Amino acid sequence: MAEDQELARAAEMLKALSHPVRLCIARGLWQSGGCNVAHMQQCLEAPQSTISQHLAKMRAVGIIEGERNGLEVVYRLKSRAVEQLLEGLFCKEKDYHDMG
Numbered sequence: 002m003a004e005d006q007e008l009a010r011a012a013e014m015l016k017a018l019s020h021p022v023r024l025c026i027a028r029g030l031w032q033s034g035g036c037n038v039a040h041m042q043q044c045l046e047a048p049q050s051t052i053s054q055h056l057a058k059m060r061a062v063g064i065i066e067g068e069r070n071g072l073e074v075v076y077r078l079k080s081r082a083v084e085q086l087l088e089g090l091f092c093k094e095k096d097y098h099d100m101g
Contacts, residue, residue, distance in 0.1 A: 013062045014083060022047065023055050027064060027078065031087045035068075035077035 018024050026041060041052050056076060059065045066079040078084055 010062075011082070014064055014080065017058050017062045017064055018083070018086070020055070022051075023059055026052070026055060026059065027083060028087055028091055030065065030076060030078050031084055031091075035075045037073050037075050039073075041076075 018027060022045065025045065029041070029044065030036065038049055038052055038056070041047075042049050045052065056065065056067075060067065064078065064080050064083050065076050067074040067076045
């Protein structure tokens with residue numbers, strides 16, 4: 002039973018990451034260590050509402066967490082499993098200055 006729950010949780014995380022924008026957000030958070038929605042909006046050239054919807058899906062399955070700092074929320078990866086997945090997919094040593 003516990004294994005079934007673990008597999009279901011992993012499948013939900015993979016489904017959430019299967020969207021290109023959410024994968025881009027996760028990669029950007031992994032590379033930068035964290036950022037706010039305004040930064041993501043500039044880098045992704047997407048409306049704040051769209052980014053917020055993607056963040057909500059990622060937060061619901063435990064991929065990210067947000068920390069409020071005054072009026073700003075800084076998002077970071079929460080899942081070590083997702084960090085390991087991103088390490089396998091992308092090279093962190095690349096010098097990325099944006100989320101794209």
